[in-house]
Amino acid sequence: RELVKRPWQNSCVVGFARFIDLxxxxxxxxxMAEGQQKSQKSDGHVAIIGSGxxxxxxxxxxxxAGYSVYIYDIDEAQVQSALEATMxxxxxxxxxxxxxxxxxxxxxxxxxxxCNNLPEAMKGSFHVQECVPENLELxxxxxxxxxxxxxxxxxxxxxxxxxxxxxxxxxxKHRSQCIVSHPVNPPYYITMVELVPAPWTDPDVTxxxxxxxxxxxxxxxxxxxxxxxxxxxxxxxxxxMEAWRLVEDGVCSxxxxxxxxxxxxxxxxxxxxxxxxxxxxAEGIEDYCQRYGANISRVxxxxxxxxxxxxxxxxxxxxxxxTKTPLEKLGERRKWRDERLAALAxxxxxxxxxxxxx
Numbered sequence: 001r002e003l004v005k006r007p008w009q010n011s012c013v014v015g016f017a018r019f020i021d022l023x024x025x026x027x028x029x030x031x032m033a034e035g036q037q038k039s040q041k042s043d044g045h046v047a048i049i050g051s052g053x054x055x056x057x058x059x060x061x062x063x064x065a066g067y068s069v070y071i072y073d074i075d076e077a078q079v080q081s082a083l084e085a086t087m088x089x090x091x092x093x094x095x096x097x098x099x100x101x102x103x104x105x106x107x108x109x110x111x112x113x114x115c116n117n118l119p120e121a122m123k124g125s126f127h128v129q130e131c132v133p134e135n136l137e138l139x140x141x142x143x144x145x146x147x148x149x150x151x152x153x154x155x156x157x158x159x160x161x162x163x164x165x166x167x168x169x170x171x172x173k174h175r176s177q178c179i180v181s182h183p184v185n186p187p188y189y190i191t192m193v194e195l196v197p198a199p200w201t202d203p204d205v206t207x208x209x210x211x212x213x214x215x216x217x218x219x220x221x222x223x224x225x226x227x228x229x230x231x232x233x234x235x236x237x238x239x240x241m242e243a244w245r246l247v248e249d250g251v252c253s254x255x256x257x258x259x260x261x262x263x264x265x266x267x268x269x270x271x272x273x274x275x276x277x278x279x280x281x282a283e284g285i286e287d288y289c290q291r292y293g294a295n296i297s298r299v300x301x302x303x304x305x306x307x308x309x310x311x312x313x314x315x316x317x318x319x320x321x322x323t324k325t326p327l328e329k330l331g332e333r334r335k336w337r338d339e340r341l342a343a344l345a346x347x348x349x350x351x352x353x354x355x356x357x358x
Contacts, residue, residue, distance in 0.1 A: 045070055047121045049142060050131035051082035051114075054159050057187045058129050060086055063111040064099055064188075065216040070113050072121035079114035086112060093188060096346050100217070122149040127212060129181065130158045139168040147172040155205055155212075157181040162233060164226040165198040176202040179209055182230060183218070189341040191219040194230045242303055248313040254320035270344065271351070 046062045048055045051073035059069045073079045090105035115121040132142050146156050156178045169178040180196035193213050197206045213220040221231060243257045268277055282288035325333045
């Protein structure tokens with residue numbers, strides 16, 4: 001009776017009840033989503049085909065995200081070596097705060113198992129990541145074997161850096177489930193992954209793979225069609241070719257090319273893409289193109305023909321490189337490089353955590 005006498009109170013009570021109901025269902029939906037995620041992680045595992053460096057890196061990324069992982073190789077000794085090698089790498093990631101969610105290296109390592117029986121590695125897997133050497137005939141052979149054992153739902157993914165998926169999946173029964181997921185080395189510090197579907201890849205497979213890559217902490221980019229070199233190497237090779245041309249034409253020394261990269265281009269490009277750099281270097285990208293477009297085209301017209309990476313120019317560049325880093329010091333320099341990449345990864349993680357745009 002009191003509520004009828006006071007309509008405004010009646011409205012408040014109903015509104016509050018609706019608010020409580022909304023909160024309940026949002027909380028219920030969250031629990032269901034978490035339950036589905038946990039179910040996916042418990043109902044299947046990831047199979048890594050090949051126990052080399054890239055295979056080990058993939059194993060750590062999937063295990064860090066909570067997935068059970070089988071590393072497969074035909075050589076049992078290779079499998080054991082891979083399992084042993086992943087532990088110090090995980091410990092290094094833990095020391096830098098890159099394992100996430102308060103996990104220890106031992107907890108993550110326990111999710112990684114070894115296997116030298118392919119049917120055993122494939123059974124129950126929802127994602128297979130192939131990591132064998134870059135050889136087309138070998139890829140065809142391996143994917144033929146995977147095809148014979150694959151379920152109708154598992155994703156068959158290759159780590160190839162340059163071989164189009166259509167060249168080794170065309171005649172497979174499960175070809176619609178095949179895709180390339182090309183990482184950058186080392187993928188636990190450099191997170192970009194190139195996703196390259198074949199013309200017959202099911203779009204759902206592409207989306208599932210992209211979602212999975214994001215979930216495990218990577219930054220996927222998806223090619224809309226196959227192209228020689230994918231994205232990363234096309235950009236990288238264009239830069240290499242122009243660097244080579246500058247030295248070969250006597251414009252500058254190899255050392256000065258590297259300085260121009262390290263002290264000029266690289267700082268901005270380590271946290272900002274090329275189009276955004278253009279966008280900020282004028283009053284938007286349209287203004288940039290109006291101001292500088294004609295000159296950019298004139299410069300690029302002179303960037304021909306393609307040069308061969310050999311001959312006297314190679315001798316000159318080689319001399320500069322071995323003077324700076326003798327061959328016997330390459331391991332030491334690689335270690336220094338990886339430490340710097342780790343520090344950059346930590347810095348970028350802190351930037352993202354503070355709300356900075358990625």
